[in-house]
Amino acid sequence: MATKIESVTFRPGKWPVVRILDQRKIPQSIEYLECAEPGQVMHAIRTLAVRGAPAIGVAAAYGIAQAMALSAARPAGDFNRILAEIADAFAATRPTAVNLFWAIARMRACGAATEGQPVAERVQSLQTEALRIHEDDRLCCQAIGQHGAALLPQRGGILTHCNTGALATGGEGTALGVIRAARALGKDLHVWVDETRPLLQGARLTAWECLQDGIPATLICDNMAAHVMKLGRVQAAIVGADRIAANGDSANKIGTYSVAIACARHGIPFYVAAPTSTVDLNCAKGDDIPIEERAAEEVTTPQGVALAPEGMPVFNPAFDVAPADLIAGIITEVGVARPPFTADLQRFVESARLRLA
């Protein structure tokens, strides 16, 4: 089986090779990593060659299916142990995006459901499940776009942070997917793209996607967002999420919290767009969400250029949490959750679970 679902981030390869677009190279070049074994998929996740909460989940699912395909010749009695070990290894790649753990849980459940079957069939089922995870995410993006498009104004400026497009998902994107869907309805929108320090997912990736698609967009440094709002050029802000707590507090790329605060100051609606696989009902509130801290070099040495004096201490949290009271709506594939969020999110997660069962 090849990875048969065509998307920008994941291209069909000669199975069990997993082909993943190397986002570290964009916009300079378009190169696909040919991951021949799961260690390479894990490395791609850790180093952000593949990034964005939904895309990380899809990558892990393919990596687990790949690992089990590669170990198909091992004794049947080893199957469960190997699956558990590889699932644990993928779970240790990045801590914040809950879609990773959601996809891994689906792969574990699939393995458990095939207990007692011949190894070849179990391997096949895991491959099929990975493809379903990818396809489900593509469909989620479509539905999020449809639900969210109605919320954006007929014309005006939309500010976004980080990259939430095709590069970050298995489909057209979450927040950027909403913008795409709104434009498809004929809305006349201009995107304000936050550069997204320190790794510049906005400047490198969202800017690239907007240019590729002919979406009118302007790049700004993160610290210009409040000023652009004050100038009256932003009518709504929309971002993605890596983990949404049961009360609606939403973790997303560092800098998102500042955007939410600036929106509140200027009376601009601030929306979060994410599939229900990003909602973690086990986290009661934002403070319970683990926040990844990354290497100092990402701050001191962007793109390999040393900017700060050597030895300078650095704090580099990769995410922050926009509190629920600053969020006008959380756009999911099931519908738009409204404040105070708890009941809607619970209902949406349950409805998505029933759909997948």
Ligand code: MRU
């Ligand atoms: O560290 P990254 O680049 O993986 O962080 C990505 C984000 O914060 C995205 O905004 C989020 O995952 C939503 S992607 C649809």
